[in-house]
Amino acid sequence: MAASGLRRSIDVSGYDLRLAMPLAGFFAAFFLAPLAVLVVLSFQTDTTGAHWGVTQYVQFLGDAFSLGVLASTLWLGVKVTAVCLVFGWPVAWLHARSGPTVKSLIMLIVLLPLLTSVVVRTFAWIVILGRQGIVNATLMSLGLVEAPLKLLYTDLGVVTALAQVQMPLMVLPLATALSRIDPNLVAASEVLGAGEWRTFAKVILPLSLPGIVAGSMLTYAASITAFITQSLIGGGQMLFMPMYLYQQASTLQNWPFAAAISIIFLIAVLAVVTVFNTLGRLSRGFAQG
Amino acid sequence: MLTRRRLLETALTLGAMQAFPGLSLAQARPLVFATFTGSWEEAHKAVLVPAFRKANADAQIVLDPMLSVDQIAKVNAARANPPIDVMLHDPGPALVAIGQDLVEPYPVEKSAYFKDLIGEAQIASGPAPFFQVVGLTYNPEAIKTPPTSWADLWKPEFKGRVGITNMNSTLGTGFMVEIAKMYGGSEANIDPAFAAIEKLKPNLAAVAANPGALASLFQQGQIDISPGNFNAIQILKARGVPVEFVAPKEGAIAFKTTIHIVKNSPNKELAFKLIEAALSPEVQATLMEAPYLIVPTNTKVKMAGEIAKVLAKDTDDLKKKFVFQDWAKINQQRAAWIERFNRDIKL
Numbered sequence: 107m108a109a110s111g112l113r114r115s116i117d118v119s120g121y122d123l124r125l126a127m128p129l130a131g132f133f134a135a136f137f138l139a140p141l142a143v144l145v146v147l148s149f150q151t152d153t154t155g156a157h158w159g160v161t162q163y164v165q166f167l168g169d170a171f172s173l174g175v176l177a178s179t180l181w182l183g184v185k186v187t188a189v190c191l192v193f194g195w196p197v198a199w200l201h202a203r204s205g206p207t208v209k210s211l212i213m214l215i216v217l218l219p220l221l222t223s224v225v226v227r228t229f230a231w232i233v234i235l236g237r238q239g240i241v242n243a244t245l246m247s248l249g250l251v252e253a254p255l256k257l258l259y260t261d262l263g264v265v266t267a268l269a270q271v272q273m274p275l276m277v278l279p280l281a282t283a284l285s286r287i288d289p290n291l292v293a294a295s296e297v298l299g300a301g302e303w304r305t306f307a308k309v310i311l312p313l314s315l316p317g318i319v320a321g322s323m324l325t326y327a328a329s330i331t332a333f334i335t336q337s338l339i340g341g342g343q344m345l346f347m348p349m350y351l352y353q354q355a356s357t358l359q360n361w362p363f364a365a366a367i368s369i370i371f372l373i374a375v376l377a378v379v380t381v382f383n384t385l386g387r388l389s390r391g392f393a394q395g
Numbered sequence: 396m397l398t399r400r401r402l403l404e405t406a407l408t409l410g411a412m413q414a415f416p417g418l419s420l421a422q423a424r425p426l427v428f429a430t431f432t433g434s435w436e437e438a439h440k441a442v443l444v445p446a447f448r449k450a451n452a453d454a455q456i457v458l459d460p461m462l463s464v465d466q467i468a469k470v471n472a473a474r475a476n477p478p479i480d481v482m483l484h485d486p487g488p489a490l491v492a493i494g495q496d497l498v499e500p501y502p503v504e505k506s507a508y509f510k511d512l513i514g515e516a517q518i519a520s521g522p523a524p525f526f527q528v529v530g531l532t533y534n535p536e537a538i539k540t541p542p543t544s545w546a547d548l549w550k551p552e553f554k555g556r557v558g559i560t561n562m563n564s565t566l567g568t569g570f571m572v573e574i575a576k577m578y579g580g581s582e583a584n585i586d587p588a589f590a591a592i593e594k595l596k597p598n599l600a601a602v603a604a605n606p607g608a609l610a611s612l613f614q615q616g617q618i619d620i621s622p623g624n625f626n627a628i629q630i631l632k633a634r635g636v637p638v639e640f641v642a643p644k645e646g647a648i649a650f651k652t653t654i655h656i657v658k659n660s661p662n663k664e665l666a667f668k669l670i671e672a673a674l675s676p677e678v679q680a681t682l683m684e685a686p687y688l689i690v691p692t693n694t695k696v697k698m699a700g701e702i703a704k705v706l707a708k709d710t711d712d713l714k715k716k717f718v719f720q721d722w723a724k725i726n727q728q729r730a731a732w733i734e735r736f737n738r739d740i741k742l
Contacts, residue, residue: 171738229611236615237600258617259601342561342602343740349604350737356464357563358730359491 148365155362162366172350172367176374179347182264183330183378189269190276190325191318198280198317199310202287216277224271228335231267232258235339259341267339268329275328276321283317284310315389323382327375347371425455426665428481429466434630435483436460438687446681447672454665463488470497470657480660481669484521485565486722487729489653493520499656502667508674508693513710515719516692521655524673525682526690528706528717529566529648532623534613536637544643545577548620549595557598558609558618562736566606568729569648570622571736572720577645582724585732589739602740613638625706629688642706646718649690 151157166172201212219227234240235257242254257263287310295305333348340346347367355364430439436458444456461469463484470477474497484492492498501521503509509522516523531542537556542548548557560567571588572580578587600618603609610627612618614636625647628640654673656666672678679691688701694710707713 171734232611232615236617238616256600258615337604338608340604341608342563342567342604345737353563353733353737356462356468358733359464359467360730 144365144368147362148369150362150365153360153362162363163370165363166366166370175345175347175350176370178345179330179371180374180378182268182336182346183326185265186268186272186329187276187322187326189265190273191322193269194273194276194280194321195314195318198277198284198314201277201281202284213281216274216281219271220274224332224334227271228267228338231263231270231335231339235263235267258339259344261344264336264340264344268332268335271332271335272325272328275324279320279324280314280317283314283320287313312389316386319382319386319389323379323386326378326382330375424661425457426481426662426669427457427459427479428483428669429469429479430458430460430483431462432460434626434687438682438689442681442687443669443673443678446675446678447669450672451665451668454668456665456669463492467492467495467497471495475659476661477657477659479657480662480666482521482655482657484653484655485527486650486653486720487565487568487726489521489651489655490722490726492655497658499658499660499663501656501670505667506671506674508671508676511676511695512674512692513694513714515649515714516651518651518653521653522670522674523651523653523692524670524679525652526692526717527565527650527652528625528642528690529569529622529650530625530640530642531620532609532613532628532638532640533620534616534618534637535639537616537619541639541641542620542643543641545574545622545645547643549591549598551598553598553620555598555600556619557595558601558603558612558621559592559595559599560603560606560609560622561740562729562733563604564606565650566622566624568725568732569650569720571732572725573645573648573718582721583728585728585735589735592740610636625690626688629686629701633686640705642716646716647706649717649719651692651719 148162149158149160151159151161197212197216201209201216204212232239236242237254237256237258239257241257242251245251246254291309291313292305295309300308330346331348333352336344336346337349351364351367351371354360354367428439430436440458444458447456448454459479463482466479466482466484467488470479470482470492477497482492482498498520500519501509503519506522509517512522516526531545531547533542535541538553547553559570562568562571571585571592572582574591575581575585575588578591580587601609601612603612606624606627609618609621609623610631613621613631623638623640625640628638631638654670656663656670660666674693676691676693676695679689679693679696681687682689683691683696683698683702684700690702690706690713691698698707698709698713707716
């Protein structure tokens with residue numbers, strides 16, 4: 107009896123693996139193989155591919171300008187993630203505490219931007235942030251500024267636009283995490299004498315940490331690689347990694363250097379994601395323990 | 396299982412393919428022409444393709460619009476059996492394609508039209524069926540006196556109103572070379588241009604990532620004056636955006652857009668026929684008219700319309716008013732310049 111039960115469980119897991127085969131094959135052919143090609147390419151010392159070495163990596167890592175581009179890209183991600191978190195958390199909280207009608211309304215509003223293309227949303231931001239855009243027109247008509255402010259092609263503009271574009275990626279995991287919090291815990295905290303802020307800091311916020319970590323990871327990864335928004339709102343003189351990569355690969359046809367840039371960028375992002383993951387593991391322990 | 400019969404079959408097949416190259420499967424595909432996206436594709440679909448099909452018994456042709464650099468990447472990835480038969484290139488990428496041995500020399504002696512082209516367009520690696528022209532673009536509602544020179548961009552009254560693009564694009568690089576020339580530099584010496592851009596900073600409202608982005612900046616009133624491509628401006632103008640084009644007195648920068656037969660193309664003969672159609676005075680004359688306004692290179696085409704009015708009355712006038720740049724020299728240092736622009740031009 108026990109033996110047949112064991113065999114069945116083995117059969118079931120074998121069946122599962124086979125089910126995953128098509129996707130695994132797809133990944134191997136269209137993700138792992140090109141990635142391997144990319145790694146190989148990054149070890150060419152010049153575009154002809156005659157010599158091999160780590161020249162491209164040395165060139166990038168020994169160059170203050172390139173490292174600056176990497177740093178500003180990673181920093182951009184931090185800023186966008188912070189903005190998304192500060193504005194997204196209350197929305198998610200509202201979603202978790204509302205009745206069914208309001209709940210679905212909030213979800214619709216959060217999801218709505220995802221239904222339009224990133225290009226369209228970014229162009230809307232050009233219209234909003236432009237010299238004669240909505241922001242400047244309002245400020246001027248209120249008499250708050252005399253000349254139009256420069257908002258487009260600035261750091262502030264890029265962070266604002268990216269935060270709006272990536273907001274759903276933050277709100278969705280947060281909403282899931284917050285709706286899982288048992289409302290009785292809040293009541294218990296209050297009964298035990300904690301004020302609203304104390305309840306927030308000691309109960310709700312720690313319990314929402316898994317959602318914060320998941321949302322931050324998604325937002326971060328999406329905002330540092332957002333080529334379209336970065337170049338349309340940031341313009342030609344604010345260089346971030348995706349544009350740098352495109353410039354080297356496409357305009358200059360310097361594939362080995364472009365490949366090295368991608369690998370370095372990939373490793374940097376993986377490092378950040380690992381940090382988030384570790385935080386996530388710690389927070390799970392914190393939330394449950 | 397490798398049997399003797401199987402081996403014989405394979406050997407025979409390979410032998411037959413060697414003896415009759417026409418047997419290869421690639422022959423079955425239609426002619427593929429990689430034009431540029433946007434207005435170029437529209438113009439080629441409406442004028443060039445019908446003319447080609449009429450002259451060649453309705454031969455099958457597919458337009459596959461993409462950027463020059465993507466064309467090079469695609470052909471490079473499958474040199475032996477390229478997915479494209481005819482490439483269209485800006486001067487910089489054209490030299491890259493030739494340098495990477497992706498281009499078949501144009502059969503000049505077979506061509507009926509090659510000898511009629513303007514001298515600058517007679518290039519054996521691939522002739523230039525069109526010119527692209529870069530001059531000054533301005534908003535006539537904001538700027539009442541039309542600018543006349545590149546130097547006007549530095550005028551104090553345009554403080555915070557000037558747009559340029561970075562050097563990624565042909566336009567951006569060509570503009571910088573022209574500015575260098577104005578201040579004693581050349582295709583080999585860009586230093587004066589960088590010094591001049593440093594002085595332009597108070598006037599700079601935007602450094603766009605590409606020439607296309609300049610168009611939306613005009614629409615948003617973000618900039619009032621910039622270097623611009625004649626054709627791109629005509630399209631904006633036709634859509635009601637208040638923009639005008641002027642050729643500066645130093646001369647408008649002319650880029651040769653060259654058309655090439657791809658090396659190892661299975662459709663060489665049709666590719667040649669397509670290029671012949673693009674060089675023919677009939678096609679060029681039609682493309683010169685509105686809404687396309689593409690500058691012709693065949694001397695048999697009589698200049699007319701907007702092009703005659705704004706750019707050049709005839710071929711002699713065109714030679715006087717257009718400035719051609721030496722892209723072989725530019726390409727040698729272009730990568731370094733783009734890097735330098737990345738580093739130095741911070742607003």
